[in-house]
Amino acid sequence: MTHQIRILVVDDDSSVLLGLCDYLEDEGYDTVATDSAEEALALLEKHHFRVVIVDIRLPGMDGNDFVINASKISSGMEFIIHTGSTEYFLPEQLKKLGIRKEDVFNKPVGDLDVIGEAIKRKTGG
Numbered sequence: 001m002t003h004q005i006r007i008l009v010v011d012d013d014s015s016v017l018l019g020l021c022d023y024l025e026d027e028g029y030d031t032v033a034t035d036s037a038e039e040a041l042a043l044l045e046k047h048h049f050r051v052v053i054v055d056i057r058l059p060g061m062d063g064n065d066f067v068i069n070a071s072k073i074s075s076g077m078e079f080i081i082h083t084g085s086t087e088y089f090l091p092e093q094l095k096k097l098g099i100r101k102e103d104v105f106n107k108p109v110g111d112l113d114v115i116g117e118a119i120k121r122k123t124g125g
Contacts, residue, residue, distance in 0.1 A: 006030040010040045011055040023112040037066035044073045051119055056083040071097050078122040
């Protein structure tokens with residue numbers, strides 16, 4: 001089963017990054033991984049991604065700033081927030097980009113199918 005949807009995963013925790021990518025690849029998505037927002041922005045300059053799954057607490061640029069900058073590079077991208085912060089609240093700037101609280105998942109996600117469902121909801125798949 002191939003979705004032909006390319007997903008960028010941005011997380012500085014290698015075990016989370018690998019686990020999420022393995023799940024997405026098993027689901028048939030074309031997945032690219034990086035551990036920094038800066039590298040992710042560089043990837044967005046060269047490649048199109050339909051969905052970006054991003055951690056908030058990243059070294060250097062944080063996930064909120066990344067989303068704001070990424071949305072300026074490529075329109076039509078969908079974002080899913082994947083954070084270990086239990087006190088995270090969605091900033092107004094991200095809400096204006098169409099991100100809703102249903103697009104925010106707290107780590108650890110016990111069943112990654114909830115992220116899979118969010119991808120389907122956001123991409124119409």
